[in-house]
Amino acid sequence: MDELLEQFLIEGRELVQLAADDLLALERDPADMARIDSVFRAVHTLKGSAGLFDFAPMTLALHAAEDLLGTVRARLLAADRGVIDTLLACISANEAWFASIARAGVLPASAGDESEALCTALRAPLAASEHTEVVAPASARKWLTTLLDRARNTLPDGDAMEPAITAIRYAPTADCFFLGDDPMALVRSIPGLLYLHIDAREAWNLENFDPFACNLRFEALSTAPAADIKQVFQFVPDQIEILPLRRNKFGATLSDRAETGDLADDIALRTLRVDASRIDALVDLVGELIVAKNGLAHLVGQAAATDPVLARALAASHAEIERLAAAMHRAAMGVRVLPLERTFRRLPRLVRDIAAALSREVVFEVSGGEVAADKSIVDGLFEPLLHVLRNAVDHGIEPASARRAAGKPVVGRIALKAERSGDQIVIAVSDDGTGVDPKKIRAAARARALISDAAIDALTDHQATQLIFTPGFSTASAVTNISGRGVGLDSVRASVAALGGSVSLTSETGIGSTIRVSLPQAVSVTSIMIVRAGTELFGVPMNVVAEVTRVPPARILPIRDGEAFVLRDRTVPLLRLSSLLNIEAAPRAATDARVLIVAFGDQLVGVQVDSLGDRSDVMLRPLTGLLASMPGVLGAALMGDGRVLLVLDLPELIG
Amino acid sequence: MSVRLEDNVIHLNGSCGIADVEPLLVLLQSPPGRAVDLSDAGHLHAAVFQLLLAFRPPCTGHSAESFLAAWLMPALMPAQKGQGSALDPLGPAAPDPIH
Numbered sequence: 001m002d003e004l005l006e007q008f009l010i011e012g013r014e015l016v017q018l019a020a021d022d023l024l025a026l027e028r029d030p031a032d033m034a035r036i037d038s039v040f041r042a043v044h045t046l047k048g049s050a051g052l053f054d055f056a057p058m059t060l061a062l063h064a065a066e067d068l069l070g071t072v073r074a075r076l077l078a079a080d081r082g083v084i085d086t087l088l089a090c091i092s093a094n095e096a097w098f099a100s101i102a103r104a105g106v107l108p109a110s111a112g113d114e115s116e117a118l119c120t121a122l123r124a125p126l127a128a129s130e131h132t133e134v135v136a137p138a139s140a141r142k143w144l145t146t147l148l149d150r151a152r153n154t155l156p157d158g159d160a161m162e163p164a165i166t167a168i169r170y171a172p173t174a175d176c177f178f179l180g181d182d183p184m185a186l187v188r189s190i191p192g193l194l195y196l197h198i199d200a201r202e203a204w205n206l207e208n209f210d211p212f213a214c215n216l217r218f219e220a221l222s223t224a225p226a227a228d229i230k231q232v233f234q235f236v237p238d239q240i241e242i243l244p245l246r247r248n249k250f251g252a253t254l255s256d257r258a259e260t261g262d263l264a265d266d267i268a269l270r271t272l273r274v275d276a277s278r279i280d281a282l283v284d285l286v287g288e289l290i291v292a293k294n295g296l297a298h299l300v301g302q303a304a305a306t307d308p309v310l311a312r313a314l315a316a317s318h319a320e321i322e323r324l325a326a327a328m329h330r331a332a333m334g335v336r337v338l339p340l341e342r343t344f345r346r347l348p349r350l351v352r353d354i355a356a357a358l359s360r361e362v363v364f365e366v367s368g369g370e371v372a373a374d375k376s377i378v379d380g381l382f383e384p385l386l387h388v389l390r391n392a393v394d395h396g397i398e399p400a401s402a403r404r405a406a407g408k409p410v411v412g413r414i415a416l417k418a419e420r421s422g423d424q425i426v427i428a429v430s431d432d433g434t435g436v437d438p439k440k441i442r443a444a445a446r447a448r449a450l451i452s453d454a455a456i457d458a459l460t461d462h463q464a465t466q467l468i469f470t471p472g473f474s475t476a477s478a479v480t481n482i483s484g485r486g487v488g489l490d491s492v493r494a495s496v497a498a499l500g501g502s503v504s505l506t507s508e509t510g511i512g513s514t515i516r517v518s519l520p521q522a523v524s525v526t527s528i529m530i531v532r533a534g535t536e537l538f539g540v541p542m543n544v545v546a547e548v549t550r551v552p553p554a555r556i557l558p559i560r561d562g563e564a565f566v567l568r569d570r571t572v573p574l575l576r577l578s579s580l581l582n583i584e585a586a587p588r589a590a591t592d593a594r595v596l597i598v599a600f601g602d603q604l605v606g607v608q609v610d611s612l613g614d615r616s617d618v619m620l621r622p623l624t625g626l627l628a629s630m631p632g633v634l635g636a637a638l639m640g641d642g643r644v645l646l647v648l649d650l651p652e653l654i655g
Numbered sequence: 656m657s658v659r660l661e662d663n664v665i666h667l668n669g670s671c672g673i674a675d676v677e678p679l680l681v682l683l684q685s686p687p688g689r690a691v692d693l694s695d696a697g698h699l700h701a702a703v704f705q706l707l708l709a710f711r712p713p714c715t716g717h718s719a720e721s722f723l724a725a726w727l728m729p730a731l732m733p734a735q736k737g738q739g740s741a742l743d744p745l746g747p748a749a750p751d752p753i754h
Contacts, residue, residue: 184698
């Protein structure tokens with residue numbers, strides 16, 4: 001993908017997220033000017049960036065959103081629920097478009113129609129307020145845009161580091177000279193002047209020039225805070241507009257870069273934004289390095305037979321490489337540590353949508369987003385948390401009438417809180433809803449025959465409450481399209497378990513419940529190779545695989561009741577994974593056999609597999625219960641697609 | 656007096672105030688086309704600057720006065736335009752790449 005487009009995707013998605021955050025904050029406090037400014041800028045920048053590519057529907061929709069925001073910003077229109085809804089719809093559409101661009105490089109075919117519908121919806125509130133002069137705000141703010149565009153190339157280097165910039169527009173009255181004012185003297189005293197633009201307010205009339213009518217207009221950017229600038233212009237407050245601009249936290253905007261082709265600002269920022277897939281590629285490479293290093297161990301063994309001195313030197317070198325490879329693996333995994341915020345910030349909008357769909361009034365509070373964990377945990381948390389939140393809105397928070405009857409505040413409260421506890425991260429989702437009634441849980445468990453009646457009776461209330469996580473359990477009497485999809489909280493438990501964590505519920509009937517998700521901060525990730533034997537897929541830890549090779553059928557030699565082949569002058573026994581596992585083998589094809597070379601004691605063994613799949617980093621979970629004693633199996637791993645993969649202990653299988 | 660004519664070149668000296676507006680206007684208009692030397696100019700009153708901006712006489716010289724040199728001269732000297740001039744005296748016609 002084109003680098004510029006890649007950058008656009010990264011920044012664009014951040015801007016979309018930023019805009020969504022701002023809109024949600026605005027919904028809580030519609031008068032928050034800083035948020036209005038921020039969302040306006042995000043949409044504006046996004047529009048500018050989209051314009052660099054052939055994404056006309058995106059640009060059009062964003063333009064309409066910008067107009068609407070401009071009106072809100074000029075206080076000609078209140079940011080009411082309808083306006084926020086429309087803007088959020090536009091932001092969601094952009095999110096979907098970004099997904100399509102990331103996937104296919106183009107907008108989806110439906111984008112044109114969607115954009116048109118969005119434009120109509122975004123313009124509707126403007127039309128309604130037409131009598132209040134809608135054109136004015138757009139042009140009023142246009143000067144700022146124009147000013148920033150002009151100033152872009154003239155701002156001194158390193159301006160991205162400035163914490164804040166203030167934009168000033170000063171239009172002295174025509175008679176100011178008569179009043180003894182010298183506007184130039186005022187402009188001269190603007191502290192921290194970064195940029196100045198002076199032009200004529202109206203076209204010059206040189207025929208009948210009136211030298212004592214001031215026809216000047218000053219526009220400036222300054223690094224000084226707005227308050228200091230107000231001080232300078234304190235006697236002409238009616239002639240001045242002062243706008244504090246928060247610096248785009250990403251430094252230069254994309255359009256800056258596109259125009260100047262200059263990344264100097266980024267160097268100053270000292271951080272580097274890298275696509276996550278490139279980090280993953282790095283981790284993969286480190287994994288390969290570890291495999292290659294394992295191969296070296298066998299060379300050491302071989303060398304020992306012929307040249308002990310060389311073998312010792314090789315062994316020392318091998319140890320050093322081993323240490324470095326391990327350190328590199330740790331460092332690469334460290335890069336993947338991210339704040340939970342990354343997942344948390346997507347949730348408020350979804351909770352809002354869910355609550356709206358279910359006609360519940362809910363306040364959602366999030367805290368602890370700064371707690372960091374491995375990327376796989378941060379990303380993997382999204383699904384289970386969303387499920388828990390859905391559940392809290394749907395089954396926890398009662399309808400307004402029921403809440404009123406129970407003497408509770410009509411608006412329900414859901415709080416999401418993350419904190420570090422030892423080497424664990426605990427994420428608690430609490431609601432002040434109806435709570436979980438152990439009696440009902442017991443009854444439901446009985447009705448569904450989840451466990452025996454005797455076992456149910458033996459459970460404490462707390463234990464009974466945990467039954468809610470059992471597969472096949474769902475207590476909601478009405479099936480809703482939000483959480484009644486036949487999957488209950490058991491899917492939460494499964495996905496949290498896949499991340500190496502656990503989940504529990506505490507509840508007080510009528511008062512509310514809290515679901516606690518405990519997770520390891522760092523994952524102990526095992527790199528595995530996925531192989532097929534017969535029709536089954538298995539995982540094999542990379543660290544036992546010395547190398548992977550192909551053996552032509554002609555080179556496979558029958559030896560007594562077994563098989564072998566020659567690998568670099570050594571005869572290596574060849575075993576078939578399907579026979580080791582007693583599963584039906586695929587008929588041996590005429591093509592090359594795919595063979596994993598595995599170290600077994602001090603000799604090598606070839607294990608033929610029916611095909612080789614991808615490599616993958618998984619959370620290896622030991623098997624429990626009856627399966628725990630199953631020989632040849634290290635544990636199970638839950639794959640990204642929900643499949644459970646058995647990870648094999650090849651040396652044990654061979655022996 | 657801060658405005659003076661010498662060899663058909665208008666010289667602005669030191670701080671130019673509102674009192675300099677009329678004489679400067681006369682010198683700029685009759686006849687038009689005289690150059691203005693800003694080498695020794697200091698602060699220019701807005702009304703004085705406005706005259707230069709409106710009539711656009713050829714301006715020469717480099718003032719040592721920093722505000723004038725940094726922010727006003729580039730607008731008055733077309734030759735320096737394009738070298739990162741902060742001023743665009745022709746007004747709002749600059750195309751806006753985003754809008």
